[in-house]
Amino acid sequence: xxxxxxxxxxxxxxxxxxxxxxxxxxxxLLEAKKNxxxxxxxxxxxxxFFINKGCLRVFFIKPDGREATRRFxxxxxFSTSLTSFIGGTLLxxxxxxxxxxxxxxxxxxxxxxxxxxxPAWEKFYRSFLEDAYIINTRRLxxxxxxxxxxRYQLLLEENPEMVLRLPNKxxxxxxxxxxxxxxxxxxxx
Amino acid sequence: xxxxxxxxxxxxxxxxxxxxxxxxxxxxLLEAKKNxxxxxxxxxxxxxFFINKGCLRVFFIKPDGREATRRFxxxxxFSTSLTSFIGGTLLxxxxxxxxxxxxxxxxxxxxxxxxxxxPAWEKFYRSFLEDAYIINTRRLxxxxxxxxxxRYQLLLEENPEMVLRLPNKxxxxxxxxxxxxxxxxxxxx
Numbered sequence: 464x465x466x467x468x469x470x471x472x473x474x475x476x477x478x479x480x481x482x483x484x485x486x487x488x489x490x491x492l493l494e495a496k497k498n499x500x501x502x503x504x505x506x507x508x509x510x511x512f513f514i515n516k517g518c519l520r521v522f523f524i525k526p527d528g529r530e531a532t533r534r535f536x537x538x539x540x541f542s543t544s545l546t547s548f549i550g551g552t553l554l555x556x557x558x559x560x561x562x563x564x565x566x567x568x569x570x571x572x573x574x575x576x577x578x579x580x581x582p583a584w585e586k587f588y589r590s591f592l593e594d595a596y597i598i599n600t601r602r603l604x605x606x607x608x609x610x611x612x613x614r615y616q617l618l619l620e621e622n623p624e625m626v627l628r629l630p631n632k633x634x635x636x637x638x639x640x641x642x643x644x645x646x647x648x649x650x651x652x
Numbered sequence: 653x654x655x656x657x658x659x660x661x662x663x664x665x666x667x668x669x670x671x672x673x674x675x676x677x678x679x680x681l682l683e684a685k686k687n688x689x690x691x692x693x694x695x696x697x698x699x700x701f702f703i704n705k706g707c708l709r710v711f712f713i714k715p716d717g718r719e720a721t722r723r724f725x726x727x728x729x730f731s732t733s734l735t736s737f738i739g740g741t742l743l744x745x746x747x748x749x750x751x752x753x754x755x756x757x758x759x760x761x762x763x764x765x766x767x768x769x770x771p772a773w774e775k776f777y778r779s780f781l782e783d784a785y786i787i788n789t790r791r792l793x794x795x796x797x798x799x800x801x802x803r804y805q806l807l808l809e810e811n812p813e814m815v816l817r818l819p820n821k822x823x824x825x826x827x828x829x830x831x832x833x834x835x836x837x838x839x840x841x
Contacts, residue, residue, distance in 0.1 A: 523797045531796040533789075546789050549782045555793065585774070592781040593738045599785065600722075600735050603792040604744065607720040607828050608712045639796050 464492060467539050468513050468567055475590050478583035486584065489573040495560040502558040508547035510568040514538050517564020520633065523556045532637045533602070535561070535625060545595055548574075561633070611640045615648050653681060656728055657702050657756055664779050667772035675773065678762040684749040691747040697736035699757040703727050706753025709822065712745045721826045722791070724750070724814060734784055737763075750822065800829045804837050 465487045472478070472486065490513065495501055502508060504524060512519065519542045521534045533556060536542035547554045548571060577584045605614055615638055619626060626634055635645040654676045661667070661675065679702065684690055691697060693713060701708065708731045710723045722745060725731035736743045737760055766773045794803055804827055808815060815823055824834040 523793055525797045526802060533792065533796065546786050549786065585778070589774070589778060589781065592778065592785060593734075596781060596785045596788065597735050597738065599788050599792055603722065603788055603795065604712055606792065606795045607722065608714045613715060 464515065464565075464567070465490070467515050471513070471539055472587060476583045476587045478581070482581045482583055486577060486581065489569050489577065490567040491569075493566040493568055495564045495566055497560055497563045499560045500557055501560060501566075502544060502554060502556075504554050504557045506554055507551060508544040508554050509571045511541060511543040511548060511571070511574060512536075512558075513541050513567040513569075515565040515567060517566070518561040518628070519564065519566075520559045520561050521556050522559065522636070530636060531639060532633065534598075535629065535633075535637065537624075537628075541591065545592075561629070606639070611638055611644060612648050612651070614638050615645070616652065619652075653704065653754075653756070654679070656704050660702070660728060661776060665772045665776045667770070671770045671772055675766060675770065678758050678766065679756040680758075682755040682757055684753045684755055686749055686752045688749040689746055690749060690755075691733060691743060691745075693743050693746045695743055696740060697733040697743050698760050700730060700732040700737060700760070700763060701725075701747075702730050702756040702758075704754040704756060706755070707750040707817070708753065708755075709748045709750050710745050711748065711825070719825060720828060721822065723787070724818065724822075724826065726817075730780065734781075750818070795828070800827055800833060801837050801840070803827050804834070805841065808841075 468487065468490060469483065472483070478486075493501070493512075495517070501512070501519070502510070514536055516538055519536045520532055521536070521542065521544065522530045522532045525531050534542070542558065544554050544556050544558065546552065578588060605617060609617065618634075618638070625637075631645060632642055635642045638645065640648075657676065657679060658672065661672070667675075682690070682701075684706070690701070690708070691699070703725055705727055708725045709721055710725070710731065710733065711719045711721045714720050723731070731747065733743050733745050733747065735741065767777060794806060798806065807823075807827070814826075818826075820834060821831055824831045827834065829837075
């Protein structure tokens, strides 16, 4: 069950077998069901997830009660609410299981403990933070520079599998538009 | 001229006087005039700036040619286009001097070289990345969960000095609305 995670880590940093073994021993299996909430707004972010199989959605609740999706995470990627994970502050977003998923998670305490004991993990974390920064900045850029139609076209170009794999309702939520608006855009493209 | 930067760094990591001296020797002074572009879309991000005095604006150009502000940076903070700085990719955003500024900058090569030679700089960079991630995620959250009026009210609560210090035109651009829309919001608040 650790094959994908091992490949993911080794693809980013060089580390000894002993260090790798110590690292992997901190990751635990979670079989999560569709629609389950594995992190909830108002609590703290205590786990970081690696996705072996499945899909997660990270979303905020707007002041009017509607949901706004920040991110979808698929196989072979990590997902957490890093702002809360870093600062220990209360979560402002929730994480929902979109397809029944096989996840590996590490507790926040173990994650930070490893930073002090395995130098390669410090390098891994740096690379992880850089990637997370780039992904979020890109998404911010899309929201402040593109209109809904342009955002949909970009999504089609860069992540067509997201449009194919997810229900329209979730794609619309990711673009921050209604399902009706998405239908109009699709029929006009 | 290094007092503020020294305080900023020492406030985040513990480091020896020798390391500090080596670090500071990599920072150079730049007196930049109002409206000057100190980083341009299409080039690469080769410098990171620390602001001793003044204000910088980081902005994208939309497909329709209009500008969209990602961030304002004021005294005692760093500013760069981290996505390009990290990856060496071409800049998608420009940095403009909003008020005549006294800046200290470090070249990208020196910055990464220091990561290999001064362990405290690696820790500093981690904390820097965490802060940058949190700032950008917060801004993304604001854009996907709040309407323009709510964004303005939040700005008034959290950064009233930004509203007082900057011209209306720039505040409107930061909120990604027209000046007319900002005037309507202001008169309704």
